[in-house]
Amino acid sequence: MRFVLVAGTTETAHIEGISAAGADPAxxxxxxxxxxxxxxxxxxxxxxxxxVSPTGCPTPAVITRAVHELTEFEILALDAGLVRPTSxxxxxxxxxxxxxxxxxxxxxxAADTFEAARQLGRSLPDDELVIGETIPGGTTTxxxxxxxxxxxxxxxxxxxxNPLALKREVVDEALAASNLSAGETADEPxxxxxxxxxPVLAAVAGMTIGATTTDTSVTLAGGTQLVAAAALARHxxxxxxxxxxxxxxxxxxxxxxxxxxxxxxxLDVTVTDPGFHHRNHSAMNPYIAGEAKEGxxxxxxLALADRAxxxxxxxxxxxxxxxxxxxxxxxx
Amino acid sequence: MRFVLVAGTTETAHIEGISAAGADPAxxxxxxxxxxxxxxxxxxxxxxxxxVSPTGCPTPAVITRAVHELTEFEILALDAGLVRPTSxxxxxxxxxxxxxxxxxxxxxxAADTFEAARQLGRSLPDDELVIGETIPGGTTTxxxxxxxxxxxxxxxxxxxxNPLALKREVVDEALAASNLSAGETADEPxxxxxxxxxPVLAAVAGMTIGATTTDTSVTLAGGTQLVAAAALARHxxxxxxxxxxxxxxxxxxxxxxxxxxxxxxxLDVTVTDPGFHHRNHSAMNPYIAGEAKEGxxxxxxLALADRAxxxxxxxxxxxxxxxxxxxxxxxx
Numbered sequence: 296m297r298f299v300l301v302a303g304t305t306e307t308a309h310i311e312g313i314s315a316a317g318a319d320p321a322x323x324x325x326x327x328x329x330x331x332x333x334x335x336x337x338x339x340x341x342x343x344x345x346x347v348s349p350t351g352c353p354t355p356a357v358i359t360r361a362v363h364e365l366t367e368f369e370i371l372a373l374d375a376g377l378v379r380p381t382s383x384x385x386x387x388x389x390x391x392x393x394x395x396x397x398x399x400x401x402x403x404x405a406a407d408t409f410e411a412a413r414q415l416g417r418s419l420p421d422d423e424l425v426i427g428e429t430i431p432g433g434t435t436t437x438x439x440x441x442x443x444x445x446x447x448x449x450x451x452x453x454x455x456x457n458p459l460a461l462k463r464e465v466v467d468e469a470l471a472a473s474n475l476s477a478g479e480t481a482d483e484p485x486x487x488x489x490x491x492x493x494p495v496l497a498a499v500a501g502m503t504i505g506a507t508t509t510d511t512s513v514t515l516a517g518g519t520q521l522v523a524a525a526a527l528a529r530h531x532x533x534x535x536x537x538x539x540x541x542x543x544x545x546x547x548x549x550x551x552x553x554x555x556x557x558x559x560x561x562l563d564v565t566v567t568d569p570g571f572h573h574r575n576h577s578a579m580n581p582y583i584a585g586e587a588k589e590g591x592x593x594x595x596x597l598a599l600a601d602r603a604x605x606x607x608x609x610x611x612x613x614x615x616x617x618x619x620x621x622x623x624x625x626x627x
Numbered sequence: 628m629r630f631v632l633v634a635g636t637t638e639t640a641h642i643e644g645i646s647a648a649g650a651d652p653a654x655x656x657x658x659x660x661x662x663x664x665x666x667x668x669x670x671x672x673x674x675x676x677x678x679v680s681p682t683g684c685p686t687p688a689v690i691t692r693a694v695h696e697l698t699e700f701e702i703l704a705l706d707a708g709l710v711r712p713t714s715x716x717x718x719x720x721x722x723x724x725x726x727x728x729x730x731x732x733x734x735x736x737a738a739d740t741f742e743a744a745r746q747l748g749r750s751l752p753d754d755e756l757v758i759g760e761t762i763p764g765g766t767t768t769x770x771x772x773x774x775x776x777x778x779x780x781x782x783x784x785x786x787x788x789n790p791l792a793l794k795r796e797v798v799d800e801a802l803a804a805s806n807l808s809a810g811e812t813a814d815e816p817x818x819x820x821x822x823x824x825x826p827v828l829a830a831v832a833g834m835t836i837g838a839t840t841t842d843t844s845v846t847l848a849g850g851t852q853l854v855a856a857a858a859l860a861r862h863x864x865x866x867x868x869x870x871x872x873x874x875x876x877x878x879x880x881x882x883x884x885x886x887x888x889x890x891x892x893x894l895d896v897t898v899t900d901p902g903f904h905h906r907n908h909s910a911m912n913p914y915i916a917g918e919a920k921e922g923x924x925x926x927x928x929l930a931l932a933d934r935a936x937x938x939x940x941x942x943x944x945x946x947x948x949x950x951x952x953x954x955x956x957x958x959x
Contacts, residue, residue: 340750367699372716384704384716415714418672626793 296423298516298599299502300334300359300592301430302327302385303376305393305401305493308432312461313402315348315453315586316431322346324378329355329428330591331383334363338621340382344620352581353618355593356429358569361613362596366603368425371504373415375408375430376494388412390494396439396469404513405489408497408613409504416505425504425540425599427516427592428524430495433576437523439491440468440616446526447477447559449551450519455585457550466491484502492527496520500527507535514538516595518545518588524558529560536563541594543568544582567597569614570607578618579611592595628755629832630700630848630931632666632691632924633762634659634717635708637725637733640764644793647680647785647918648763654678654688655763656710656851662688662761662923663704664717666695670953672714677953680785684913685950688761692899693863693945694928698935700757705747707740707762708826720744720833722826727802728771737772737821740829741836747835747891757872757931759848759857759924762827769855771798771823777810778858779891781883787917789882798823821952823858828852832859832934839867846870846958847894849926850877850920854888861892873926875900899929902939904947910950911943 307325308314315321322344329342333356339345348353363370363568374385376392388406394400416424430436434450442448448466452458462615474510475492480487488497503513503524515521525537539562545555546566555566571579581587600610640646640655649655654676661674665688669679671695678686695702706717708724721739726732748756766782774780780798784790792925802808805822812819820829835845835856847853850873857869869928871894878898889896903911912920932942 336752338752340747340752381716382750384718386714386716387719415672418714420668420672538643 296368296425297371297419297421298592299371299373299424300331300375301375301426301428301495301498302331303390303393303430303493303495304378305430305432305436306395307435310465310499312458313435314431316346318347319348326354326382326431327429328377328379328603330354330566331361331381331385333357333545334360334370334591335372335383337617339606341380348361350586350588352586355576355587355590357617357621358593358614359591359596361534362600363615365605365609365613368599368600373498375498383468386415388498390498393493396436396491397465397472399472400451400489402489402492402494402497404494405492405497406485408494409501412498412501414504416502417509423512424502425516425592425595426499426502427595428495428499428520430493433493433495433520434507435465436493436496437520438462439469440487440496440523441526442466443470443480443487443491444526444530445481447556449556451545451548451551451588453587453590459464481530483530487527491518496524496527498571499524500531504531504533507533514595515542516540516592517590519556522560522562525560525562538563538565540565540598542597544588547578548588565598567594567598569610574611576615577612585604628700628757629751629753630924631670631703631705631756631758632705633661633705633758633760633827633830634663634721635725635762635825635827636710637762637764637768638727639767642797644761644790645767648663648678650679650681659761660709662686663711663713663717665689665790666702666923667704667715669949671923680726680915680918682913682918684918687919687922689910689949689953690946691923691928693931693942693949695751696933697937697941697945700931701880705830707830711874711953718747719789720830720912722830725825728768728823729797729804730819731804732821734821734824734826734829736826737829738817738822740826741817744830744833745837746860748834749841753843756834756846757846757927758801758831758834758945760827760831761923762825765825765827765852767794768825768828769852770794771801772819772828772855773858774798774809775802775807775812775819775823776858776862777813778915779888781888783877783880783883783920785919785922791882813862816863819859828856828859831856832863835860836863836865846872846927848924850870851888854892857892857894870895870897872897872930874921874929876920880920897930899926899933901929901942906943908947910946
């Protein structure tokens with residue numbers, strides 16, 4: 296098994312009220328680079344700060360790192376359009392940072408990214424890949440993709456109050472900018488990403504397409520962004536079993552009916568509840584309040600911990616350990 | 628502990644008779660990229676073939692991979708001037724591929740590479756780094772560096788018969804092309820690399836300089852190339868303890884007096900003998916015949932196995948397992 300983290304950016308995240316993946320808009324550009332460093336090293340190395348939401352919710356990279364420290368799974372980080380450098384080792388896919396989806400061609404490199412990711416997914420020696428993402432603004436581009444493909448147009452949010460109406464407005468503008476209507480690119484996954492997606496979705500879908508051609512089992516680790524990537528793979532003709540491993544915070548999100556979305560696309564869904572309500576700790580309380588919910592492969596990491604027989608109580612203790620180390624570093 | 632592999636290229640390797648790090652000159656450019664993939668994945672992924680010498684000696688990446696499978700140390704691969712793509716995740720240092728050292732400025736990017744590596748070495752959270760290399764032609768550039776610094780000018784070879792006279796001729800031409808004489812750049816490590824070195828030496832020396840400033844323990848995993856990197860660090864003012872971990876094949880190489888070289892530079896040397904003479908196997912026999920000897924951190928990996936209480940008999944079994952998998956893949 297290899298844990299693949301696909302990191303990139305879309306300027307869609309700069310739209311006010313869209314994303315909570317950074318304390319402020321200037322820091323948000325560093326979030327995916329910092330997330331990779333936290334998972335790889337347990338702390339930011341080159342990135343200036345630990346990513347937190349505007350209200351202080353720590354990045355889900357903390358949870359994925361905690362599970363990594365308990366289970367030592369192998370990590371492969373992919374650069375699918377980072378704008379800030381990272382000291383985490385990455386394989387660079389042929390990807391440029393994504394523009395705002397209200398631009399007519401926000402992802403010019405979509406075809407190249409699909410192809411580079413497909414080749415990598417086909418070439419890796421593993422029996423199983425677990426694929427997660429880190430891209431601020433990614434649920435809005437996911438909504439763009441689901442809408443253009445003609446799938447159920449609902450996505451989750453890193454904010455406690457899902458700004459779904461705002462996202463739909465942005466997606467409507469995005470479709471209009473590309474002269475597309477909902478459902479119009481149903482058989483064209485590359486075109487879909489090029490016009491209303493982001494480079495991470497191209498990379499996740501491409502990896503999934505490549506891996507499944509060599510009978511590698513694929514688990515998409517995350518929420519509605521990963522479902523959108525699965526939709527791209529399905530619309531590219533992938534008809535083998537695909538799994539999604541997500542958190543209870545996504546499953547409990549009433550603005551998105553995860554089971555219906557997953558049923559539409561024949562995805563097996565595993566939901567893992569880390570039991571954060573059993574602790575009163577600032578690393579976990581924001582999740583109880585509905586922040587973050589998912590990201591950086593968190594749901595997949597929790598599922599791997601469960602599969603390895605590690606209790607969620609042990610996961611929570613390790614989350615505290617990782618968080619406390621990070622907070623000490625920040626305050627130095 | 629983190630196992631750092633610095634990979635790059637120098638056109639010096641194209642000089643006939645200099646390097647055995649590839650079956651033929653065209654394939655040699657792929658060697659460092661393939662070595663990283665073998666250590667990371669156990670097989671080439673994007674690289675076209677497993678690197679072997681012209682007579683079929685498998686790359687020392689096989690041994691490092693075998694130990695990695697037994698001990699699961701963390702790997703950080705650095706791109707210090709690769710010319711062929713790799714599917715192994717890397718951190719790209721500010722490095723260009725090195726030109727033939729008979730060019731007046733073979734490593735234009737020397738200062739940038741030193742600085743990027745220094746910053747990374749300083750920033751990593753680890754208590755201990757073990758640093759190895761993969762760069763065909765690297766012993767000749769190492770000889771250039773040792774000569775220009777005024778150190779004992781002897782280096783080992785990946786060939787059974789060390790072409791030391793040829794290397795000295797190349798280094799003399801290199802010094803002449805840069806209007807330098809032996810010992811002239813003793814206090815200028817960056818200038819030394821710029822004129823007679825390679826980008827991997829800049830990166831290893833820079834990492835060492837950065838790591839030692841934060842009291843990270845550094846073990847240089849390899850032979851005379853790593854000693855040359857240590858010399859650069861010493862000439863940059865590093866006066867803390869530095870260790871070299873190498874193989875018995877280097878220690879037994881009569882063309883290079885490893886202990887004298889190490890004494891000159893106050894380096895602690897650990898020599899590990901993998902006991903390849905106990906087996907009659909095509910993965911190991913070429914080493915007994917004096918081929919390869921070191922590379923891809925082999926000596927450091929063997930020392931880590933020893934420290935972890937793993938017997939060399941178990942290491943040998945794993946070498947056979949890794950090699951057999953590679954050979955099956957190649958013959959498909």
